[in-house]
Amino acid sequence: MWVRYLDVPSRTPPAHYSQIPETAWCSEARRFQLADSMNLTHRYFLNRANRIAYTPVKREQIAKAEGITRLLRVPYYILGQIPAAKLVTVKVLAHIAMKMKETDTSYVMAFAGPSGHGKTELAKQMGSLLSVETTLIDTA
Known part of the structure; x- marks a missing residue:
């Protein structure tokens, strides 16, 4: 949803979305809420946070x-x-x-x-x- 932060997120998840373990927390209802409430700044900062390397x-x-x-x-x-x-x-x-x-x-x-x-x-x-x-x- 914030990987391509310049694009407005769709309310429905992609077909392969449910197969990714990291996305299990984001139910369809939650995604619907997030898609409506996140603006460009939110998506940008979530994208930046998502790119932080794991701690050794x-x-x-x-x-x-x-x-x-x-x-x-x-x-x-x-x-x-x-x-x-x-x-x-x-x-x-x-x-x-x-x-x-x-x-x-x-x-x-x-x-x-x-x-x-x-x-x-x-x-x-x-x-x-x-x-x-x-x-x-x-x-x-």
Whole structure:
């Protein structure tokens, strides 16, 4: 329905649709509702989210062991900045996996770049997904 996001989706699914396991959640009634309610922007962002590569197993194992699997959702929240979101996620997981000291629980992240590119939103999402207290400092 959002693979060809420029096309208005049909209300009826293609013939082969029911044979694809990933589409089992989308009943005919649900597809009818989605086709009527999704606009071009919705379809575009769903298309972008659909193209995000799966997280490697090693990263999932580290996140699960540390109880921070929610961190792996960052690329889905910051769709316009997928490379930045992945980079931050990988760096945080690497830092946690290294565990230099058990008493060292502080993380400091500094984001730099032009205004309006999602630095503050990325910091907010990271804090929320890690369930940590976040302090944002605007240095402009």
